[in-house]
Amino acid sequence: MKKKTVTLFLSVLILLATILAGCGSDTSNGADKEKENGNDVVTLRMMGYNPESTRATYLKYLDEKLPNVEIEFEFVALDNFNNVLNSQLQAGEGPDLIEVGGEAKLLAKANYLLDLTDEEFTSKYVESGLKPYMVDGKVYASPLQSWFEGIFYNKAIFKENNVEVPKTWDEFIEISKQLTKNGVKPQIMGAQSWEPMMKQSIGLVNNEFYSDEANRNFDEKFNAGEAKLAEEWLPYVEEWARVIDEGIITEDMLGLSYDQALDQFATGKAAMWESGPWAVETILEKNPDIELGMFPIPGKTEGDGWLIGGPGSALAINAKSQHIEEALKVLELTATEEAQKALVADNAGSSFLEGVEVDLGEIYTDSEAAFKAGNVYAPWTAVWTSGNPIVEAYGKSLQEVLAGVKTIENALKEADSVNDNLRKTLN
Missing domain, CATH: 3.40.190.10 (Periplasmic binding protein-like II)
Structure with missing residues (x-):
């Protein structure tokens, strides 16, 4: 509780060194293709720090809409998420899809995240949803619900x-x-x-x-x-x-x-x-x-x-993934009204997809004016x-x-x- 700032700073330096050490790695990750009903099924590993229960409806929606893609969800608690993720990325064994938050800019600067700037689906989100995941004007992640x-x-x-x-x-x-x-x-x-x-x-x-x-x-x-x-x-x-x-x-x-x-x-x-x-x-x-x-x-x-x-968190694609095409399909599908409503079904929040409105329910009636005014902010993210x-x-x-x-x-x-x-x- 009373750790000195220097201790925190040194741990962050170690984390940064770990990230930067992996920048030049040319190894790649990914799962083998499987056969199911005569079709190629690509397994994508998705690592997240929000439990699978908060993504259940969304994951089911992806499964229904992308029959040739199987999502293997890996939950890692937030207090250990960066350590696990950075170790895997450095070893070239990182997940295909990565849930990112405040560490997104550091990962992007270390060249671990795929540049999504020219993907058509990014244009469907309002700027406030993309801004936390941008570096030098480039977009590196697709926002989930707020x-x-x-x-x-x-x-x-x-x-x-x-x-x-x-x-x-x-x-x-x-x-x-x-x-x-x-x-x-x-x-x-x-x-x-x-x-x-x-x-x-x-x-x-x-x-x-x-x-x-x-x-x-x-x-x-x-x-x-x-x-x-x-x-x-x-x-x-x-x-x-x-x-x-x-x-x-x-x-x-x-x-x-x-x-x-x-x-x-x-x-x-x-x-x-x-x-x-x-x-x-x-x-x-x-x-x-x-x-x-x-x-x-x-x-x-x-x-x-x-x-x-x-923006609560976002999905980024590991730049070294062997299945970038399929991972992009996941993000493209996520940029639809149906997918956005599936996201908030298990984890209430607003959507950053243009034109999508979500009824949060009676519990949040006293907060409606704040939502309408756009009074929701966390500068660190x-x-x-x-x-x-x-x-x-x-x-x-x-x-x-x-x-x-x-x-x-x-x-x-x-x-x-x-x-x-x-x-x-x-x-």
């Missing part, structure tokens, strides 16, 4: 305590105090992970900083080392930190895992919990009678609020070149803020330092 996080709340607890969905950050603080006064834990957080505080704090940054047109180019300047989080984000993250100062998020939550926090929320031991649609099935399994809703993170002034999210290492350093520093050994300014400076060091390394 991901988003807001604040789940127990409607029954809100009603019993006469509190309403907050429209401002002050209201959020006040209803939290009211719930505490009534003997109800206002918000639970699995702060054993560095992610939830990182995401929730950036939700307030979205409201107060990214909503300002004057800051539109900040992320590009940040990539270039011309802007600093500690200088630009500080007042907004300090405003978010009132949840720590007011005892809404407490130090004991550093001992809670994601699953433990989910359980406390689902069983009515807390009124609010931040997460995304992937948690709904488990919540309902634990408590089928829960009255579940989600509202966006509010800002200092009343508005539509913001959700954390954006959308634009930042070295996004994942930066937010990991930031999130781990916030854990130390909660423990009382660092300041918000320290946390932002740690993230700036990782960005500077990685930029110099890549250059």
Whole structure:
């Protein structure tokens, strides 16, 4: 929890060295063709960090529409995904289709991903869906459905305590105090992970900083080392930190895992919990009678609020695949309305395919205005070149803020330092 930034930085350097070492490899991967009913069946290996259950309808759709292609899905948990993937790519044994997120730009720069720029299907997606997977104007992955996080709340607890969905950050603080006064834990957080505080704090940054047109180019300047989080984000993250100062998020939550926090929320031991649609099935399994809703993170002034999210992940093709033609067929089929609806059937989100609209359901009614306004953003996946290492350093520093050994300014400076060091390394 209290690892120094230098440790994180060294591990990232090792990861980069592993990636770059494989750039010159001319070995190739791929599965042998099989015979089925007299037709050639090509097996494509797809590696993903989202479980197969979140892709079940989509994979079934691919199976029905591409009878001569068999998808062999390989799930690798996110905390070990990059290590496994990079080892395989370096050995020339990587999967044909790769689920990519914040590491896409690094993989593309290392020449591991196929350039998709001239493929007709890429033109069917809106620019915001492609941008996280572009390097020097070239497209290296095809976006799947969006991901988003807001604040789940127990409607029954809100009603019993006469509190309403907050429209401002002050209201959020006040209803939290009211719930505490009534003997109800206002918000639970699995702060054993560095992610939830990182995401929730950036939700307030979205409201107060990214909503300002004057800051539109900040992320590009940040990539270039011309802007600093500690200088630009500080007042907004300090405003978010009132949840720590007011005892809404407490130090004991550093001992809670994601699953433990989910359980406390689902069983009515807390009124609010931040997460995304992937948690709904488990919540309902634990408590089928829960009255579940989600509202966006509010800002200092009343508005539509913001959700954390954006392109959730994408599918890229291993540049060394022996079955590029068949892999391209998968991405071409994915760029259809039917495939997009199959994707969201098991993992709620919006589509980046032009003209496709998705009804997310009653749980997300309180977030509809935010969706319509396009108030869904996560800068580390959308634009930042070295996004994942930066937010990991930031999130781990916030854990130390909660423990009382660092300041918000320290946390932002740690993230700036990782960005500077990685930029110099890549250059």
